[in-house]
Amino acid sequence: MVFHYPNGDPYTQNDYPTKRIRHKNIIYSKRGMSLEDEINESNKFYLQTGIAVVHKKPTPVQIVDVYYPKRSAAVIQKAYFKQASTTDYNGVYNGKYLDFEAKETKNKTSFPLSNFHEHQVEHMRACQAQDGICFTIIKFVKHDQLFLLPAKTLFRYWDERLTGSKSIPKSVIASEGFEIQYGLHPRIPYLKYVDHLIEHEP
Amino acid sequence: MVFHYPNGDPYTQNDYPTKRIRHKNIIYSKRGMSLEDEINESNKFYLQTGIAVVHKKPTPVQIVDVYYPKRSAAVIQKAYFKQASTTDYNGVYNGKYLDFEAKETKNKTSFPLSNFHEHQVEHMRACQAQDGICFTIIKFVKHDQLFLLPAKTLFRYWDERLTGSKSIPKSVIASEGFEIQYGLHPRIPYLKYVDHLIEHEP
Numbered sequence: 001m002v003f004h005y006p007n008g009d010p011y012t013q014n015d016y017p018t019k020r021i022r023h024k025n026i027i028y029s030k031r032g033m034s035l036e037d038e039i040n041e042s043n044k045f046y047l048q049t050g051i052a053v054v055h056k057k058p059t060p061v062q063i064v065d066v067y068y069p070k071r072s073a074a075v076i077q078k079a080y081f082k083q084a085s086t087t088d089y090n091g092v093y094n095g096k097y098l099d100f101e102a103k104e105t106k107n108k109t110s111f112p113l114s115n116f117h118e119h120q121v122e123h124m125r126a127c128q129a130q131d132g133i134c135f136t137i138i139k140f141v142k143h144d145q146l147f148l149l150p151a152k153t154l155f156r157y158w159d160e161r162l163t164g165s166k167s168i169p170k171s172v173i174a175s176e177g178f179e180i181q182y183g184l185h186p187r188i189p190y191l192k193y194v195d196h197l198i199e200h201e202p
Numbered sequence: 203m204v205f206h207y208p209n210g211d212p213y214t215q216n217d218y219p220t221k222r223i224r225h226k227n228i229i230y231s232k233r234g235m236s237l238e239d240e241i242n243e244s245n246k247f248y249l250q251t252g253i254a255v256v257h258k259k260p261t262p263v264q265i266v267d268v269y270y271p272k273r274s275a276a277v278i279q280k281a282y283f284k285q286a287s288t289t290d291y292n293g294v295y296n297g298k299y300l301d302f303e304a305k306e307t308k309n310k311t312s313f314p315l316s317n318f319h320e321h322q323v324e325h326m327r328a329c330q331a332q333d334g335i336c337f338t339i340i341k342f343v344k345h346d347q348l349f350l351l352p353a354k355t356l357f358r359y360w361d362e363r364l365t366g367s368k369s370i371p372k373s374v375i376a377s378e379g380f381e382i383q384y385g386l387h388p389r390i391p392y393l394k395y396v397d398h399l400i401e402h403e404p
Contacts, residue, residue, distance in 0.1 A: 047328060050328070050331060052332060053325070053328045053329050053332055053334070055287065055288050057259050057260060058259060058260040058261065058262035058263065058284075058286075059260065059263070059265070060260035061260065061261070061263050061265075061278065061281070063261070063263075073282055073283070074282070074283060075280065075281075075282065076263065076278065076280070076281040076282065076283070077279065077280065078277065078278070078279065079263070079277075079278040079281060080275055080276070080277065080278065081275070081276060081278070082260075084260075085257065086257050090292060090293075091292075091299075092299035092301070092329050092332040092333070092334040093332060094332060094333065095298075095299070095332065095333035095334075096299070097293075097294035097297070097298070097299040099294070123255070126249060126252070126255045127255050127294050129252060130254060130255055130294040130295060130296060130297065131294070131296065131297035132255070132294040132297075
């Protein structure tokens with residue numbers, strides 16, 4: 001069976017020189033894709049069951065050149081990745097605005113702050129000031145452990161990063177955050193822990 | 203003065219054959235850009251003054267092929283536009299989740315429902331069910347008139363579109379929505395009308 005791109009080009013797995021590598025294998029690590037996929041799947045479950053509406057934002061891209069073939073879809077022929085000005089996920093849950101990032105680390109005992117950009121932290125601060133619920137879902141991939149970390153812990157470590165620690169100890173994440181137990185439907189039932197977050201800080 | 207792309211290519215205005223037209227001039231009409239620009243500028247004002255955090259979502263793109271030149275930024279060499287599964291704008295304002303579309307029409311007396319896709323209306327319905335505040339900012343470009351239309355009016359017309367009207371009369375938009383008066387800072391002070399919306403339907 002031959003697959004085709006929307007513009008009619010046949011799809012073959014090895015039709016690019018080695019330096020022109022397919023996007024999926026490069027931009028995100030396989031592990032990164034998997035946490036993202038798990039969260040997307042969980043959001044789909046929450047959407048379909050009417051529990052919450054949360055979406056991942058598209059990757060921001062600066063489009064430079066577009067080609068319009070006759071009788072086919074427009075093809076972007078030149079574009080660059082732009083740095084995101086916000087976090088990856090936001091949405092609404094029972095009247096509450098949710099805003100979060102999902103991050104993985106191979107570290108075993110701490111989460112490096114270098115996983116964040118200044119503007120992401122600033123964005124979460126601005127959302128929290130509007131009474132949004134902000135947090136990070138952190139996966140320690142070596143032990144397959146997941147945590148929901150409230151933004152206020154991140155802010156505290158972020159503000160002290162120049163003179164203090166460059167990472168948040170896992171023990172702090174475990175005590176100030178919530179360990180997420182994997183489920184079936186959804187795989188990552190993070191809203192259960194958002195409920196705790198709302199209860200603890202009304 | 204010569205400008206360069208991030209990968210070092212020089213920028214010249216006419217270095218593409220006529221069929222490879224620059225993105226900006228084609229995908230959006232000039233008028234479309236201008237409402238979008240005005241709203242983006244207003245959102246920037248709201249963000250900087252700590253009033254609200256609202257962002258336009260990036261255009262969703264399906265990336266097919268990426269080239270990684272040595273010592274330069276990655277270049278997307280093949281990608282397609284995807285249909286958005288949500289509305290263009292969302293954010294948080296004083297504890298409330300906001301979700302909206304911005305649309306222009308050249309019509310003088312009504313707003314055609316063909317400006318919406320099914321999934322956008324469904325998305326707004328799902329957000330409203332979570333107590334989000336959903337609306338459309340509609341611009342009648344011929345008379346330079348702006349309205350904020352609550353989602354419930356859109357839903358009513360949308361549900362009757364197969365047997366009833368294919369468009370929402372401007373008179374209905376004016377009576378069930380709010381006419382937005384242009385301002386200076388911000389240009390489109392739409393949150394003032396969101397306040398009315400919240401007051402009227404608590």
